[in-house]
Amino acid sequence: MNPIHIVVAGATGRMGREAIRMIAGEAHFKLTGAVARTHTGEDIGEVIGIGAQEIPLTNSLGEALELGQPDVLVDFTTPSLVREHMELAIDAGVRPVVGTTGLTKAEMRELDERCRERGIGGIIAPNFAIGAVLMMVFAAKAAKYLPDVEIIEKHHDQKLDAPSGTALKTAELIFRERQEKKQGHPEEKEILEGARGGYRDGFRIHSVRLPGLVAHQEVLFGGPGQLLTLRHDSMNRESFMPGVKLAVEEVMKHTGLIYGLENVMDL
Numbered sequence: 126m127n128p129i130h131i132v133v134a135g136a137t138g139r140m141g142r143e144a145i146r147m148i149a150g151e152a153h154f155k156l157t158g159a160v161a162r163t164h165t166g167e168d169i170g171e172v173i174g175i176g177a178q179e180i181p182l183t184n185s186l187g188e189a190l191e192l193g194q195p196d197v198l199v200d201f202t203t204p205s206l207v208r209e210h211m212e213l214a215i216d217a218g219v220r221p222v223v224g225t226t227g228l229t230k231a232e233m234r235e236l237d238e239r240c241r242e243r244g245i246g247g248i249i250a251p252n253f254a255i256g257a258v259l260m261m262v263f264a265a266k267a268a269k270y271l272p273d274v275e276i277i278e279k280h281h282d283q284k285l286d287a288p289s290g291t292a293l294k295t296a297e298l299i300f301r302e303r304q305e306k307k308q309g310h311p312e313e314k315e316i317l318e319g320a321r322g323g324y325r326d327g328f329r330i331h332s333v334r335l336p337g338l339v340a341h342q343e344v345l346f347g348g349p350g351q352l353l354t355l356r357h358d359s360m361n362r363e364s365f366m367p368g369v370k371l372a373v374e375e376v377m378k379h380t381g382l383i384y385g386l387e388n389v390m391d392l
């Protein structure tokens with residue numbers, strides 16, 4: 126079997142370097158390019174401390190696509206860059222596997238069309254941790270029977286977007302399953318603006334940012350005399366790698382853009 130050739134954008138970042146490590150350890154994956162803003166010309170393996178990989182960093186995804194001829198782009202960059210990266214990749218016939226959060230539904234629809242026109246697959250997963258995917262799917266099931274729900278997501282204080290992509294995706298999955306419902310007291314007033322969190326798809330989402338946290342979420346359900354809490358914790362970024370590996374393998378088999386890892390899992 127030919128290895129799957131992969132370029133990683135955001136290669137020097139917290140997630141990108143973990144992805145490079147994972148790719149280097151898989152016989153059926155081959156790293157062909159590494160993109161970041163800094164360290165241009167330096168070997169990515171040397172920069173992240175895993176030994177030379179013979180792949181110099183570039184600050185241009187276009188250059189990495191042209192030189193490396195990859196099959197797949199793995200993107201862990203920033204909300205402001207990810208759309209441009211996906212367009213570049215798709216136009217070059219390279220399948221995007223994207224963990225970067227912040228794309229709107231309208232942007233995803235356009236990118237889906239672009240993938241279909243090019244006859245290739247793409248995967249956007251707001252969370253690659255298998256446990257987090259299960260939490261989202263279980264939350265949607267629970268909401269059918271316990272429709273009063275709030276989400277609390279907690280992340281490290283370097284995160285750029287709030288709420289998290291995971292919280293937004295959880296809200297979307299729950300919204301599909303439960304009846305429309307007005308929660309809480311109809312005359313409730315916020316004395317301090319933002320105290321009740323953000324409102325999306327019928328629920329409140331609360332975002333906590335603190336040093337020491339990695340990525341955590343609780344989905345709280347309340348009913349008369351009972352509470353159910355679904356909770357997931359990523360203690361490190363290795364936790365996301367089995368999902369990234371699965372997405373790289375699966376993206377080769379599909380056409381069109383898939384949003385959410387649950388869509389390529391047997392659930």
Ligand SMILES: NC(=O)C1=CN([C@@H]2O[C@H](COP(=O)(O)OP(=O)(O)OC[C@H]3O[C@@H](n4cnc5c(N)ncnc54)[C@H](OP(=O)(O)O)[C@@H]3O)[C@@H](O)[C@H]2O)C=CC1
Nearest residue numbers: 135137138139140161162163201202224225226251252253
């Ligand atoms: N789906 C999932 O499971 C997960 C998703 N994420 C998401 O992934 C994204 C990245 O997270 P994280 O790794 O923590 O972020 P980091 O800030 O650690 O890394 C960002 C990376 O993007 C690069 N970058 C930034 N600006 C540019 C630019 N202009 N040109 C080229 N490269 C650039 C940085 O390069 P440099 O270092 O040189 O500045 C760095 O390599 C976020 O959106 C986050 O929410 C995070 C964890 C899990």
Ligand SMILES: O=C(O)C1=N[C@H](C(=O)O)C[C@H](O)C1
Nearest residue numbers: 226251252284289290291340
């Ligand atoms: O920025 C992060 O760290 C994470 N981002 C993703 C999100 O926004 O949900 C996934 C995970 O929670 C870590």
